[in-house]
Amino acid sequence: MPLSIDSALGPMPDALILRGRRSEVIASNLANADTPNFKARDFDFQSMMNKARSEQVALNTTHASHIAMNGAGGIGGAPLQYRVPNQPSLDGNSVDLQVEQAAFAENAVNYEATLTFLTSRIKGLMTAIRGD
Amino acid sequence: MSLFNIFEIAGSAMSAQSVRLNTTASNLANAETVGTTEETTYRARQPVFAAMLKAMHGESEATGAGVRVLGITEDQATLQQRYAPDNPLANAEGYVFMPNVNPVDEMVNMISASRSYQNNVEVLNTSKQMLLATLRLGQ
Numbered sequence: 001m002p003l004s005i006d007s008a009l010g011p012m013p014d015a016l017i018l019r020g021r022r023s024e025v026i027a028s029n030l031a032n033a034d035t036p037n038f039k040a041r042d043f044d045f046q047s048m049m050n051k052a053r054s055e056q057v058a059l060n061t062t063h064a065s066h067i068a069m070n071g072a073g074g075i076g077g078a079p080l081q082y083r084v085p086n087q088p089s090l091d092g093n094s095v096d097l098q099v100e101q102a103a104f105a106e107n108a109v110n111y112e113a114t115l116t117f118l119t120s121r122i123k124g125l126m127t128a129i130r131g132d
Numbered sequence: 133m134s135l136f137n138i139f140e141i142a143g144s145a146m147s148a149q150s151v152r153l154n155t156t157a158s159n160l161a162n163a164e165t166v167g168t169t170e171e172t173t174y175r176a177r178q179p180v181f182a183a184m185l186k187a188m189h190g191e192s193e194a195t196g197a198g199v200r201v202l203g204i205t206e207d208q209a210t211l212q213q214r215y216a217p218d219n220p221l222a223n224a225e226g227y228v229f230m231p232n233v234n235p236v237d238e239m240v241n242m243i244s245a246s247r248s249y250q251n252n253v254e255v256l257n258t259s260k261q262m263l264l265a266t267l268r269l270g271q
Contacts, residue, residue, distance in 0.1 A: 017134075020134045126270075
């Protein structure tokens with residue numbers, strides 16, 4: 001069975017991309033903590049991850065020399081949802097600073113964890129290549 | 133790479149907060165600057181923030197939103213008059229106009245702006261660490 005690098009790395013690259021995108025969304029929320037009428041947004045990491053793993057984008061191969069693409073998940077436009085605020089504010093802003101800070105910290109730790117897993121996978125591949 | 137966008141987002145927020153800090157400093161500095169007429173007297177200034185939605189390349193929906201300052205508004209509350217006939221700026225009736233700056237409001241604004249600024253610096257630092265860790269991937 002030919003081993004593809006994509007499958008050897010498992011779901012880690014997809015997770016890394018999603019974590020990066022989520023940190024951007026939460027950073028936007030934190031940046032707009034004082035903007036009137038701004039609504040805090042986020043997306044569900046679990047469901048997006050499942051979607052990315054199940055929906056493999058397939059390219060049509062209409063020519064003999066076309067290379068079939070696999071492994072690239074449908075990670076593109078993550079559908080953003082609005083966060084339900086704990087209490088309404090007078091200026092229409094729905095950013096809860098503490099909630100966003102916690103979410104950002106959690107996401108950053110998860111990003112680092114994914115990086116650690118990815119590093120161990122790469123180390124495993126290197127050991128297999130070197131054979132020592 | 134979405135992590136790079138955070139530099140732009142947090143940077144725009146920091147610049148917006150520093151504009152807010154600037155107007156607060158200006159308001160506090162001019163809290164006692166009297167004027168002869170209602171038009172020439174200093175009025176409290178406030179910046180107006182707005183979200184700056186930006187669709188990243190290859191995406192239909194904007195995920196990141198920076199902050200931009202739409203403009204500066206002047207407080208339209210009526211000015212108080214004070215009887216000060218000795219003041220060289222007093223009008224014919226001996227009154228000067230006081231600015232409508234509320235020092236308590238301004239102090240609250242100052243603390244809020246400074247905390248928001250620090251928040252964005254933290255976001256920037258964390259993102260930088262995440263990016264640097266990504267660069268060291270596999271080592």
